[in-house]
Amino acid sequence: MSDQAQETREALGARLRGFRKDAGYSSGRAFAAATSWQESKISRIENGKQNASEEDIRVWCHLTGHEADFPDLVATVRHIDELWMEWRRQLQDGAANRQRKSLPLYQKTKVFRIWEPNVIWGTLQTADYAEAIFEEVSNFHESPADTEAAVAKRLERQKYLYEGNRIFNVLLGEQALYSNHGGSEVMRAQLDRLLAVLALPRLSLGIVPRSARLALWLGHGFSMFDDKLVMVEALSAEMSVTQPREIELYRKAFALHRQSAVYGQAARDLILTSIDHFDRRRRESFPGADSWIS
Template identity: 70%
Template sequence: MSNQAQEVREALGARLRAFRKDSGFASGRALANALGWPESKISRLEHGKQNASEQDIKDWCEKTGQEEQIPDLIATVRHIDELWVDWRRQLKTGAEARQKKALPLYGRTRVFRIWQPSMIWGTFQTADYAAAVFEQAVSFYEIPNDTEAAVAKRMERQRYLYEGNRVYNVLLGEQALYSNVGGAEVMRSQLDRLMVLMGMARVSLGIVPKAASTSVWLGHSFSMFDDRIVLVETFSAEMSVAQPREIDLYAKAFALLKQSAVYGLTARALIRSARKFFEG
């Protein structure tokens, strides 16, 4: 169990303890009697020593008058051991397994909201650009080099661009057009790819110019899959956000970032300028 997961479990226990006290149950024994549970179970849950089941959450919240908290807490319980998964653990056998793991999530999603301030989003990457990204990961994390297989899995994800009724709302920071991944030739091809994708009816591609006025800090990249889950990547780990109130914050951030973005002809002009830069 990761330290981060334990911290979340303890935070969940603290919320449950507050619910108990606020509802008038002065002791764990009193609540245990009301629920028909062993007193030790109350203590273990409140101190993060035991995983709470979804039914435990429902029973606790109903008994303490906190029914409105049930969706958030159940979302936490469902993802408590996946909230923060370090990359070394995810990539210990190489990058292909992680790419394969993502396919079902992409297949289930109908509306994507993506923010990438400094690189091209994976599903929009060319094979050469993706290969350069995976080579960086191999070097940085010192993992087995299965770049070719990882690229194949990432390219497989792109079939969803042409299937079903999915909608792709993607925002890139202007820096993403200039971050040199793989060299000038790779970048020119990648920028050409973006121009093609902009012609798809299901793709909304916005660029946040480097001098754009902003209503929220640019922060880190994130990927929203419908309103069900948000994935956030850092150098050390990947965080999974599933609580509705936190997902709402990411939706708000995306809406504010979108206000700073340019689209259509203006976005195309920025891409063409970046491509010209890599022709020099």
């Protein structure tokens, strides 16, 4: 959970503790007897160790005489949920709907800062590479396989590379050029795509070499939209960061990673080297086959 989400949950717990004490329930044990809850549940909620449900809030407000505060507290609970969205919930109808929801965000963003240490950023993906990614997601989360629709929506984001005055600052770790999603042929085509987008005027594509001296550990990937929102994808959930203090940390992290990156011809050379790697793998897998470059 993000710092902001945890701080909000702790603040909610402290407020509920105050309601309990003001209502004459001097201990968690006394309140547990009134609610038929476990005393440990009350302690976890008041100390920000457990999320309170909307029903928990309703009961709490009713017993402590704070019915008027119920709408405000429910809004707080829902905000906490929005800060940390479980993938299982987001993918319950497949991946296409999640991709569709991102389009308005891309449309209104003017400056993008993207850090992906080990995978090609979605908006630069080919259809085959994206298909491999979505199949992996569906298999891992055991979610509906709507791969074709999800790929179509992801590719729809690419129009923003060419429309308007948006600026795309994208950093990839060199590992992203070698992480094999879909097999050698899919990777070869994906790397060709990276060579092509290097020429886009509003795209700044940097690569952090594996041997580069780092100013910060590589960590996880993130996407920063203007200075208003950062999206972080973990195995179990997607986190939205909106607190200015936290956003500033991600902006600083991006700037530090950028110090280690190479651009222009140096980035092109790294991509060409990875292309040669997958060419060799193909020839080893199919002895006697012609090179892809013809």
